[in-house]
Amino acid sequence: MVTTVGIAGASGKLGRLVAAALLRLPSPPTLRLYVRDASKLPSWLSSSPHTVITGGADDRAATVEFARGCNVVICTYLGPDALMEEGQKVLIDACAEAGVPRYVASDYTVDYRPLKDGELFPKDPMRHVMAYCNDKAGVEGVHVMIGAFMDTWWSGFFGAWVPDESGKGGKLRYWGSGDEAWEVSSYENTAEWIARVAVDGEAKGVEKFLGDRKNIHQIAAAMSSVYSFTPSLEPLGSLADLHATMHQKRDSEPENYYAYLPMWYQYYMLNGSTLLVPPGSSAEKELSNNRYPDVKAVTFEDYLRMYSPKELSGAMMGIGEKAGK
Missing domain, CATH: 3.90.25 (UDP-galactose 4-epimerase; domain 1)
Structure with missing residues (x-):
């Protein structure tokens, strides 16, 4: 049972929406939030019972502290390649060290898997993060794709x-x-799907949704x-x-x-x-929308x-x- 969810990048646009979607669930989980600057969190997130841990994307000790006790960690980073690749690898390592079994990667985009490195170059970091998850023992990667x-x-x-x-x-x-x-897919819809995937222990690998x-x-x-x-x-x-x-x-x-x-x-x-x-394919076959009606x-x-x-x-x-x- 998922009782504690970690959100890395919780003060950003998507991070706030994901937190709000999780707290609207019938049985909302406890949140652990990782941010660079806690002052950027709204009051409804910065107060108890949620736990706020501050640190940079490259702070290995702080990310392990953040991940400890979580059933799943969600990354909502958005930024340059170094953040999207190296920052996520630090989080994945933290999950492995803290015993967090699932990691929701910051994908939230098109299906980049058929491409080669250098084609849709902004998505190269996501390809590398997926491969890193696949090779990380004890951590199951979850990749939510939603188009634009x-x-x-x-x-x-x-x-x-x-x-x-x-x-x-x-x-x-x-x-x-x-x-x-x-x-x-809208940001709001994406956050709702991420929240459902996070608390669904059966959601693993690639999950595709579409507005x-x-x-x-x-x-x-x-x-x-x-x-x-x-x-x-x-x-x-x-x-x-x-x-x-x-x-x-x-x-x-x-x-x-x-x-x-x-x-x-x-x-x-x-x-x-x-x-x-x-x-040639059907939406019903390819998409997970119907899993969360x-x-x-x-x-x-x-x-x-x-x-x-x-x-x-x-x-x-x-x-x-x-x-x-």
């Missing part, structure tokens, strides 16, 4: 949604034919059904054009990371190589109903702020 974050999709990161100046309309920009599927799956034409139709306007569509070029552009951007401005990073994500998502539900998948329509067109692009800035309230 819905909240990020509507932000300026991908450049897919461009609101107009009135705040009452806008356009959708896309690479490819427009028939390629976007697989997305919605639509192409750009279907997303435009969803906007039409929820709002009083239909967004215009702006094609940006073929997937081959996207591939050429993203490499040209990186070659010409290697330090300008965010000028090309979103293109890399788009290319490897839209070309089908990282889909959670590959062509109390969690309602948030569709594009559901998400649109939560925000006005003007609010969409900035919605992710407030993620986690109202958690626990």
Whole structure:
């Protein structure tokens, strides 16, 4: 029985949401929280009965203290490669030393397993962490994959949604034919699934969940059904054009990371190589959604109903702020 859950990175957006989701469960576990700065925790997390341990991602002694007594440790780190790979390896080692049998890795992304190192390069650390978990005796890795974050999709990161100046309309920009599927899940949904996986001792290996799956034409139709306007569509070029552009951007401005990073994500998502539900397969076969029927998948329509067109692009800035309230 899972009675104590550790959350590393608990003061961040996803960490707060995961903590709140765990505390909403019918039999909420005791939480052990690992953070760099305890002052960044909201009062509902920083007070008893929860235990807060402070330390850096490379602090081996502090991570072992944090892991001790946990039935499972969840990592919600988000940051540079060194944090995502070496920081997680420190946590996995701490779990092994403290006798924690399961580790929920900070994946929460597309299915990167079919790729080779260097292709979708931001996910190379996740590939290495999965391999590290597989080789670590006594610690079972759990890898939750959810596609892209819905909240990020509507932000300026991908450049897919461009609101107009009135705040009452806008356009959708896309690479490819427009028939390629976007697989997305909201931060809130992801946290709910992570919480269920954490307390489910049978959840091991790769667990795939999905909020919605639509192409750009279907997303435009969803906007039409929820709002009083239909967004215009702006094609940006073929997937081959996207591939050429993203490499040209990186070659010409290697330090300008965010000028090309979103293109890399788009290319490897839209070309089908990282889909959670590959062509010819069924969602029922590939996804774990039905394992936790109390969690309602948030569709594009559901998400649109939560925000006005003007609010969409900035919605992710407030993620986690109202958690626990």
